[in-house]
Amino acid sequence: MRLANKAALITGAASGIGLGIAELFAQEGASVILVDRDTMRGEAAAAATVKRGLRAAFVHADLALPDDITQAVSAAVAFAGRLDIVVNNAAAFLPKPIEQISVAEWDRLMAVNLRAPFLMVQAALPALRASRGVILNISSTAALRVFSPNLPYSAAKAGLITMTQSMAQELRSDRIRVNCICPGAVDTPALHSDIAVRGGDASVIDHLETQGLLTTPAQIAALALHIVSDEGAALNGSIVVADAGALLS
Secondary structure: OOOOOOEEEEEOOOOHHHHHHHHHHHHOOOEEEEEEOOHHHHHHHHHHHHHOOOOEEEEEOOOOOHHHHHHHHHHHHHHHOOOOEEEEOOOOOOOOOHHHOOHHHHHHHHHHHHHHHHHHHHHHHHHHHHHOOEEEEEOOHHHOOOOOOOHHHHHHHHHHHHHHHHHHHHHHHHOOEEEEEEEOEEOOHHHHHHHHHOOOOHHHHHHHHHOOOEEOHHHHHHHHHHHHOHHHOOOOOOEEEEOOOHHHO
């Protein structure tokens, strides 16, 4: 019960990495607030967690909308009475060539992937200061080694790394820790969808798995738990790569 009596807000928590983090945090004693724009999956995930005798709630939010972010934080604090952990995990993808990207598409991706984590932290700061909380941003190895076409996503995730370090420096005096995980290929619906959009099929997943380069949401969640718990107290401003060594190849 490494997160007993803690409250954690996780974005993009209806599936994939976010859901894995929410499930493990709840299992470790936290009250979890699952934030997502997919109401059906989000409510089902929260209900399944509650059915296990754990404490969870779902909040619908479109993270491209600032008011939704503010309301999500307010709902989280109202539900748990406090807020100790914010995990900025939600992400949007846009695997298009440069000349095909519209202004609206660019703006929405940046709003979800880069602006939303900032606004989420800004809205949560009073509660996090009170709890001396922890912020965990989920970036990507795409921020460290680009692959095309993927420009907006890579740029936003690179910005999230710099944001993590800036926040860690600025909030250190408040005893708020801020860290970042850069996952590689994680076996999630988002990865399967991205591969399909690029013209790939199940053989891509099979290849990654054969090479030992495919990780799971549970593995990323275990790392996230270590970082946000007291076990990770020495980590602040850290960028942790979790890609099974893919960047080494």
